[in-house]
Amino acid sequence: MNLVFLKKSRKKPAVGDVFVFQLIFEPDKFRFGMVVCTTMTLAGFVNVTLVYIYDHLGNRKEDFPDFSAKKLLLPPQAINTLGWSRGFFETVTQVDLEKHQEYKLAQHHFNFKFGSKIEYYDEFDNLVTSPIEPIGIHALGNHRTVEDKVCRKLGYPLSKD
Numbered sequence: 001m002n003l004v005f006l007k008k009s010r011k012k013p014a015v016g017d018v019f020v021f022q023l024i025f026e027p028d029k030f031r032f033g034m035v036v037c038t039t040m041t042l043a044g045f046v047n048v049t050l051v052y053i054y055d056h057l058g059n060r061k062e063d064f065p066d067f068s069a070k071k072l073l074l075p076p077q078a079i080n081t082l083g084w085s086r087g088f089f090e091t092v093t094q095v096d097l098e099k100h101q102e103y104k105l106a107q108h109h110f111n112f113k114f115g116s117k118i119e120y121y122d123e124f125d126n127l128v129t130s131p132i133e134p135i136g137i138h139a140l141g142n143h144r145t146v147e148d149k150v151c152r153k154l155g156y157p158l159s160k161d
Contacts, residue, residue: 008087019089041125067103075134083143112138
């Protein structure tokens with residue numbers, strides 16, 4: 001596991017929750033994410049959590065990224081809540097996304113590949129004919145898939161466990 005254990009939580013993530021996570025390759029540094037939706041529908045799954053993972057490294061849990069810049073390390077990620085319940089994602093603050101619509105992308109699109117065919121969907125599982133970047137993957141992930149994608153993007157070795 002390349003994620004550092006932080007703090008378990010029984011509380012389900014809520015829209016606007018800002019969370020941190022740490023990688024073993026970046027001791028005493030924090031990466032940031034934000035929950036942007038908790039009612040996403042994806043391939044038969046309902047109430048999926050949609051998160052942004054920012055291209056930002058902080059020295060403290062309070063060194064937040066500029067949310068309005070929307071500088072994402074990864075495209076929006078559809079995940080379950082295991083990252084929080086297992087203690088690898090820790091919620092550190094809450095922002096009001098109703099007041100701060102500028103923090104969110106105007107749309108969220110995801111690709112689904114089946115052989116050579118690619119289809120695109122929005123966060124409510126509606127087929128989209130003209131997707132707009134950044135485009136995520138139309139699949140349910142978790143803290144481990146986020147870990148792998150972040151490590152790949154940053155050039156760190158993938159976990160073997």
